[in-house]
Amino acid sequence: MPPGSESERPGEPSGRIYSKSSKGFPRPQTLTRGPAGPRLAPRLAAAGKQSPGGEARKRRGHEEARPGRGEASLARRAGSVYPRRSSAGDRRPRRGRKGAGVSGWAETLAERIEKRTARPAVVGLGYVGLPLLAELARAGFRPIGVDVDAGKVAALREGRSYILDVPAEAIAPAVGEGRITVGTDFDLLRDADTIDICVPTPLRKTKDPDVSYILAATEEIARRLRPGQLVILESTTYPGTTDELLLPKLAAGGLTVGEEFFLAFSPERVDPGNPRFVTRNIPKVVGGVTPACTRLACQLYGTTVERVVPVSTTRVAEMVKLLENTFRSVNIALVNELALLCDRMDLNVWEVIEAAATKPFGFMPFFPGPGLGGHCIPIDPFYLSWKARQTGFETRLIELAGQINGSMPEHVLDMVRRALNRQSKAVRGSRILVLGVAYKADIDDLRESPALDILGMLEDEGARVCYHDPFVSGLELRDRKWASVRLDAATLREQDLVVITTGHSGVDYRLVMREAAAIVDTRNALKEVREPGHEAKIFRL
Numbered sequence: 001m002p003p004g005s006e007s008e009r010p011g012e013p014s015g016r017i018y019s020k021s022s023k024g025f026p027r028p029q030t031l032t033r034g035p036a037g038p039r040l041a042p043r044l045a046a047a048g049k050q051s052p053g054g055e056a057r058k059r060r061g062h063e064e065a066r067p068g069r070g071e072a073s074l075a076r077r078a079g080s081v082y083p084r085r086s087s088a089g090d091r092r093p094r095r096g097r098k099g100a101g102v103s104g105w106a107e108t109l110a111e112r113i114e115k116r117t118a119r120p121a122v123v124g125l126g127y128v129g130l131p132l133l134a135e136l137a138r139a140g141f142r143p144i145g146v147d148v149d150a151g152k153v154a155a156l157r158e159g160r161s162y163i164l165d166v167p168a169e170a171i172a173p174a175v176g177e178g179r180i181t182v183g184t185d186f187d188l189l190r191d192a193d194t195i196d197i198c199v200p201t202p203l204r205k206t207k208d209p210d211v212s213y214i215l216a217a218t219e220e221i222a223r224r225l226r227p228g229q230l231v232i233l234e235s236t237t238y239p240g241t242t243d244e245l246l247l248p249k250l251a252a253g254g255l256t257v258g259e260e261f262f263l264a265f266s267p268e269r270v271d272p273g274n275p276r277f278v279t280r281n282i283p284k285v286v287g288g289v290t291p292a293c294t295r296l297a298c299q300l301y302g303t304t305v306e307r308v309v310p311v312s313t314t315r316v317a318e319m320v321k322l323l324e325n326t327f328r329s330v331n332i333a334l335v336n337e338l339a340l341l342c343d344r345m346d347l348n349v350w351e352v353i354e355a356a357a358t359k360p361f362g363f364m365p366f367f368p369g370p371g372l373g374g375h376c377i378p379i380d381p382f383y384l385s386w387k388a389r390q391t392g393f394e395t396r397l398i399e400l401a402g403q404i405n406g407s408m409p410e411h412v413l414d415m416v417r418r419a420l421n422r423q424s425k426a427v428r429g430s431r432i433l434v435l436g437v438a439y440k441a442d443i444d445d446l447r448e449s450p451a452l453d454i455l456g457m458l459e460d461e462g463a464r465v466c467y468h469d470p471f472v473s474g475l476e477l478r479d480r481k482w483a484s485v486r487l488d489a490a491t492l493r494e495q496d497l498v499v500i501t502t503g504h505s506g507v508d509y510r511l512v513m514r515e516a517a518a519i520v521d522t523r524n525a526l527k528e529v530r531e532p533g534h535e536a537k538i539f540r541l
């Protein structure tokens with residue numbers, strides 16, 4: 001149980017409808033790299049003067065960065081919590097540039113980021129946080145990683161990576177040379193100039209957002225917040241989280257956002273297992289609480305990613321991520337529904353989609369499957385629908401998509417029944433091998449995997465179930481330990497049915513096709529396999 005998870009309400013409803021004042025703010029722009037490192041495109045630099053979001057924020061009672069705040073007064077306010085000089089260099093605030101909307105702290109941090117003397121920290125070293133930590137080290141910083149999981153910290157200290165997309169070589173040398181520091185102690189953050197929060201954002205049993213991990217991490221940061229620090233939330237969450245939850249906690253100590261500390265939201269878009277798009281070449285959307293916050297966060301990410309896209313507010317940035325994932329959820333629901341229809345009409349839905357995808361404009365292929373999986377697509381739309389309800393709005397399409405996608409494991413079970421029926425067999429007592437338990441191909445992530453639902457449902461129906469997954473050697477389900485079986489001819493021949501639930505690329509599908517008695521293929525994994533005489537035993541979604 002995460003700290004405070006049951007007692008905390010996810011984001012006390014503000015009762016406010018989203019401010020419409022963001023209209024007319026600067027459009028997203030690109031951060032460009034200059035000879036002396038990344039620079040904001042001129043329009044954004046100008047935006048610092050014109051204070052995008054200024055009106056809205058004034059209404060909300062946030063101060064804008066005031067130019068030229070005196071160094072002495074800032075140092076006084078900083079008091080003893082702030083080291084006047086550290087091993088990483090001088091962090092005392094510079095005098096702000098008059099008329100530029102830049103506080104002394106902002107200027108100092110900008111300079112430290114540019115010179116790579118700033119120390120970035122990442123809180124939460126999972127699928128999102130660890131690649132970021134590695135990229136920050138690669139960019140020339142000496143990053144700090146904090147995670148509550150002592151096992152992960154121990155692995156990293158030994159130079160081992162537990163994330164497939166992050167090779168040990170991206171971590172081990174930097175850890176060995178002391179360029180990466182990791183630990184479970186939040187006091188490490190006292191040395192940090194920037195702090196990225198990459199903690200989980202799951203759902204509660206009621207399908208409401210569980211922001212307890214964000215709150216726990218923020219409280220730790222707030223306790224140690226000092227002038228000159230930039231905090232960026234990366235965890236996927238509903239619009240308003242940064243403003244409504246993080247800002248009050250961080251500002252409670254008396255520091256002024258946009259002037260003495262900086263706060264932004266930047267959604268993570270990492271796609272585990274995708275070798276083409278990695279942290280570096282996936283554009284990063286950034287929305288700060290004030291223009292200074294946006295500028296600094298853009299500058300930080302400009303050191304690690306090729307393109308940074310500033311937006312006018314944290315809420316816009318939060319909504320961007322939810323739009324992206326809801327877009328996927330709704331489109332997957334559409335093709336899942338089409339798959340159910342094609343099943344009745346005896347049409348191959350895969351052939352239909354692939355032919356439709358030859359249209360060079362206005363169509364983007366999505367593919368059906370046994371259900372949604374992973375930390376994002378099955379979860380994020382519910383963050384949006386929860387927030388929508390706070391404003392009295394019902395997101396009908398999102399709910400419907402959730403229902404259709406959620407019904408897919410049941411449909412797979414129905415296919416299993418039909419495939420066995422054709423052999424005059426019942427599910428009860430049949431030997432069934434589930435092929436692939438990761439939620440998508442070529443990764444080891446089991447979170448929300450529909451294959452786990454299918455394993456459980458088959459067991460409930462009395463089948464004798466086993467699984468094979470080249471990426472997942474063992475798992476725990478229903479208080480029982482399961483081990484991946486070998487995928488060889490003998491194992492396949494023992495089965496009454498094989499259900500392909502994940503289309504891992506390294507599997508010998510020719511062998512599966514030859515040896516299995518019957519196959520339910522929910523991923524079109526057998527598409528390229530030609531084994532004359534074996535076609536009839538395939539039941540395609």
Ligand SMILES: NC(=O)c1ccc[n+]([C@@H]2O[C@H](COP(=O)([O-])OP(=O)(O)OC[C@H]3O[C@@H](n4cnc5c(N)ncnc54)[C@H](O)[C@@H]3O)[C@@H](O)[C@H]2O)c1
Nearest residue numbers: 124125126127128147148149198199201216217235236268
């Ligand atoms: N996995 C993805 O593909 C993906 C993609 C885009 C966005 N996201 C989002 O990014 C966020 C993180 O996801 P993830 O997949 O990296 O999760 P993860 O579970 O892999 O990693 C989260 C890490 O945070 C640590 N943690 C939990 N509470 C903490 C605390 N209070 N302080 C410090 N560390 C803490 C956990 O031990 C874990 O190591 C989520 O909001 C998720 O929706 C994930």
